[in-house]
Amino acid sequence: MKSPARIDLLAGEPRRYPGLVLLAVALAVLAWQGWDAARAVQRLEQERAGLAALAPRRTATEPAMSAEDRRRHAQLEALARYLAAPWADLLAALEERRPGQAVLQRIEQDAASGAIRLTARARHAEAMMAWVQALEADRRLGNVLLHRHEPEAEAAGGALRFELSAQWQGGGDLLRAGSPATAAPAAGARP
Incomplete structure (x- = not known):
């Protein structure tokens, strides 16, 4: 068992x-x-x-800016201010009031004062005066003045070349800081 x-x-x-x-x-x-x-x-x-x-060694060995570097830096700052200008607003103000028989050829601006100087061409004196009066009526522009006008030598039929100035008031100074007057050709302008 x-x-x-x-x-x-x-x-x-x-x-x-x-x-x-x-x-x-x-x-x-x-x-x-x-x-x-x-x-x-x-x-x-x-x-x-x-x-x-x-x-600390790295910052101590950095040389001070030379005169050439300071000049280049100032030029770049001026260019940056120029590019930062409210060009779209300014061109819109000018184009809204432009009659069909006038052509904007050149815009010069003075950043310190906000002044603009325009060079334009019109087919006849009535078109020139219509544009000057239309610019005077625009609130964004002040002190619109016709400085000179003269017949264009190469154009026939009474075409006029004229210059006028105005004070840009739409958004303050054009460049917010003083710099020498610079010029920008208008779109489609002929030299």
């Missing part, structure tokens, strides 16, 4: 050694990670200190 199965309800002690080995390995990995992170922080601080030491 078979011997009866032995049932042991009181188990022996649990095995502690594998758990202790896993704990030791985990602690070793954590210690290694902490040591590696501390080394990385130390390297980063050394690099920052090195860069901080280089920064």
Whole structure:
């Protein structure tokens, strides 16, 4: 006959050694990670200190701007102010009032005063005067003055070339800062 199965309800002690080995390995990995992170922080601080030491040297060795550089810088600033002028508004004001028989040839502007000087051509004196009166009626332009007019030599039929000036009031000064008078040819203008 078979011997009866032995049932042991009181188990022996649990095995502690594998758990202790896993704990030791985990602690070793954590210690290694902490040591590696501390080394990385130390390297980063050394690099920052090195860069901080280089920064004052770099600014100390930069030469001052030469006269040529200052002149170029002033020219670039003047160009930037010129390009920032409200040309679209100014041209819209001039084109809205232009009669069909007058052509704008040149616009000159003085940034310091906001004054503009126009050179234009008209087929006859009535078209010239109609444009001058229309510009006088525009609120964006003030002090519209006809300076001179003369018949064009190469054109037949009484065509006139004339110059007028006005004060731009639509949006303040043309360039917001003083610079020498500059000129911009109008779109489609002939030299």
